[in-house]
Amino acid sequence: MIPYARQSISHRDVYAVVKSLRNDFLTTGPLVEKFENELESVVGAPTVVVSSGTAALHAAYSAIELQPGDEIIASPMTFIATHATAALFGAKIVFADINRKTGNIDPANVEALINHRTKAVVGVDYAGQPIELDELKRITEKNNIYLVEDAAHSLGSKYKEKSVGSVADITTFSFFATKNITSGEGGAVASNNPNLLDRARFFSRQGMVRNSNDFKLTDQGAWHQEVHEFGLNYRLPDILCALGISQLQKLDQFKTKRNTIRENYLQALKDVNGIEFLEKDGTSDPVWHLFPIFVPKESRSQIFDDLAKWGIKAQVNYIPSYWHPVFQDLGYKRGLCPNAEDFYQRELSLPFYVDLTRRKQQEIIKAIKSLASNL
Numbered sequence: 001m002i003p004y005a006r007q008s009i010s011h012r013d014v015y016a017v018v019k020s021l022r023n024d025f026l027t028t029g030p031l032v033e034k035f036e037n038e039l040e041s042v043v044g045a046p047t048v049v050v051s052s053g054t055a056a057l058h059a060a061y062s063a064i065e066l067q068p069g070d071e072i073i074a075s076p077m078t079f080i081a082t083h084a085t086a087a088l089f090g091a092k093i094v095f096a097d098i099n100r101k102t103g104n105i106d107p108a109n110v111e112a113l114i115n116h117r118t119k120a121v122v123g124v125d126y127a128g129q130p131i132e133l134d135e136l137k138r139i140t141e142k143n144n145i146y147l148v149e150d151a152a153h154s155l156g157s158k159y160k161e162k163s164v165g166s167v168a169d170i171t172t173f174s175f176f177a178t179k180n181i182t183s184g185e186g187g188a189v190a191s192n193n194p195n196l197l198d199r200a201r202f203f204s205r206q207g208m209v210r211n212s213n214d215f216k217l218t219d220q221g222a223w224h225q226e227v228h229e230f231g232l233n234y235r236l237p238d239i240l241c242a243l244g245i246s247q248l249q250k251l252d253q254f255k256t257k258r259n260t261i262r263e264n265y266l267q268a269l270k271d272v273n274g275i276e277f278l279e280k281d282g283t284s285d286p287v288w289h290l291f292p293i294f295v296p297k298e299s300r301s302q303i304f305d306d307l308a309k310w311g312i313k314a315q316v317n318y319i320p321s322y323w324h325p326v327f328q329d330l331g332y333k334r335g336l337c338p339n340a341e342d343f344y345q346r347e348l349s350l351p352f353y354v355d356l357t358r359r360k361q362q363e364i365i366k367a368i369k370s371l372a373s374n375l
């Protein structure tokens, strides 16, 4: 079976991880800071590494002090973690529909949903293509609210020459196995706002205050450390940072390979009747994370099953978040975001990963062409 996504691990990655096992620290050692610094040079803002993309989102919402009664305006075209981590703070998720062509949150829909309870706008860089950062930033600045960017798909992507991570108030990344680079599990928070980044760091390090200048208890000994706000253990261990650092060195190479596969797919499939593609907006320079195609609604499920018979595992990204029973139970209704629903009902993500061979690409293209002849 050709998987829809897969990590690319080299001998050098293996060596880096094995070597780290002999270091003095398995968890928080020197590789954590090294990974954070190297990420900073890619994303254009200081970073805190954490144990997953979900942890990064949770820490980001903690950083902006999300509270019960607050609202966030978010795209439904994402993985549930984007919303789950906000809901766990008691926030209400208000869904803004997407731009049907890119899968990204539509700024025009965002503006109409802002009210005095809105704390943040949360965009997701679908398939690696950055959200409309300038327009979203204009809206959030005007309303004095935060712009949060879930960049789980888009490490290394650029928006008008600027790195994803350097523009939104706070940006989160994932290093899960299928993402642009991997540390096994892992993630990061990036922000050019030192206060937000500090808060994200405290939250992901048990809220522990270690600097004696900041202590509220001043009658304790030299061993002392104290907690001012609750946090969790979201640390990324040195072992995984070793893999992350090694992978990050290959990001440019990964980008080129992903681009080449995308070009090959587009060339081969562009004239196939009944198939449409995600639109690239002119201002972005993405590291492509997914290769979505759009087929007629009535045929999507059949094509998915038929591809499996050809030995090809496609994927669907994503069911609109509010279709999940957890949101239905809260009273969210289907029909809320028609663009997202249409997008979901027609979408298929073809296998797309760095080590997908030319030969396998040809197999996939052949299968799609054959299945499309019935459309």
Ligand SMILES: *Cc1c(COP(=O)(O)O)cnc(C)c1O
Pocket: 052, 053, 054, 055, 078, 079, 081, 082, 124, 150, 152, 153, 174, 175, 176, 185, 186, 187
């Ligand atoms: C993968 C992903 C996450 C969650 O990241 P994990 O590292 O798996 O916790 C969040 N949002 C989006 C859009 C993702 O694709």
